[in-house]
Amino acid sequence: MSECQLNHSVDQLREEVTTSVLQRWKREGRLITMTTAYDAVSARIADPIVDVILVGDSVGNVCLGFDNTPPVSLAMMNHHLEAVxxxxxxxxxxxxxxxxxxxxxxxxxxxxxxxxxQRGADAVKLEGGAKRVEMVRALVGCEIPVMGHLGLTPQSVSLMGGFKVQGRNADDALRLLDDAHHLQDTGCLAVVLEGIPAELAARATETLTIPTIGIGAGPKCSGQVLVFHDVLGLTEGHRAKFVRTYTDGFQLLQEALERWAVDVRSGAFPASQDSYRLPEELRDAVANWLPSRSI
Incomplete structure (x- = not known):
């Protein structure tokens, strides 16, 4: 894509996105983009480009050094949400x-x-299907928009026996479809489908009137979400099959930092253009100053 085309596509996305806009896009077949942001910098990078920003509890394993998401507290989420x-x-x-x-x-x-x-979110996202209906109903009843999350739900990873594809047997697949419709009927604005077969996600998308946002759920969802750090190649180690990286951000940033460190060690940084100067009339006074010997 040329720079002109990219700028044009970004300009088209500058409309403020609301829950009703997402519903309209679902009806129109316009695909939805969603990524994570955990701080002000990533939010400013993402906002002109994507439709939905998720302050995810994935901050735990992406940024805070945890192995999974259950250790992330409400206080931690409040902190990152406020920054975004x-x-x-x-x-x-x-x-x-x-x-x-x-x-x-x-x-x-x-x-x-x-x-x-109260801290600025437009909606909340919670994991689980039929067992969460009571909570979703309570939230929607208080005019709190809710996005659902089905399939591979990271908060349940211990119960699932690890990060495994869900919905591969008949009972689980049909239960997921039922759960998606339970969430829709209870008032969810959209549902994230994570780590499920593409055919199952396609059927959910076809039968729901609310948008589906896929992550490892194939191409037939109403939109797609990936973690900001995964898209930009800022994570190390194993990457899931569904993650596509668009640059090696980790290496690029390390190389930039290394160039700075080399300049510091060689004396090339800071140079005169990187430094502040005294007014000319003060330079002699400062150059000739000696410390006082009395206290």
Whole structure:
């Protein structure tokens, strides 16, 4: 894509994205883009380009050094959400409800989700199907928009026995379809489908009136989401099959930092153009100054 084409496509996405806009795009067949942001810098990079920004609890394993998402607390999520919200994105801003913030009671769930909206989120996302209907209903009843999440749900990774593709047997596949419709009927604005066979995601998308956002769910969803750091090649180690990287950001940033370190060690940085100067009339006074010997 040429620079002119890229600028044109970015300009087309500058409309403020709302939940009703997503519903319209689903009807029109316009594919939706969604990525994560955990701080103001990543939000400013992503906002002119994508339709939905997710402050994901994936911040735990992507940025905070955890092996998975359950250790991420509500306080951590509030911290990262506030940083992203300060950029006032035009994209729809969605915040993940972390582990144990929507499991105990509708009252706790409403309080925690309402805190996200008070901090600037447009909607919240929570994992699970039929067992979460009571919580989704409570949130929607309080005018809190909810995005669902089915399939490979990272907060349940211990129960699932690891990061494994879901919905590969008949019972699980049909249960996922039922769960997707339960979430729609309860008022979810969209549902993320993660780590499921492409045919199953296609059937869910075909039968739902709300958008589906796929991640490792094939090409027939209403849109796609990938982690910001995965797209830009900022993560190390194993990458899932569905992750496509568009640059080696980790190496590029290391090379830039290395060039700076070389300049410092060689004395090439800072140069005169990188330095502030005294007014000319003060230079002699400073050059001739000696420390006082008295206290």
């Amino acid at each position: 919200a300060r950029t006032r994105p035009q994209a729809l801003l969605v915040a993940d409800m972390p582990f144990l913030t929507f499991h105990l009671s509708p009252e706790d769930t409403i309080r925690n989700a309402g805190g996200f909206l």
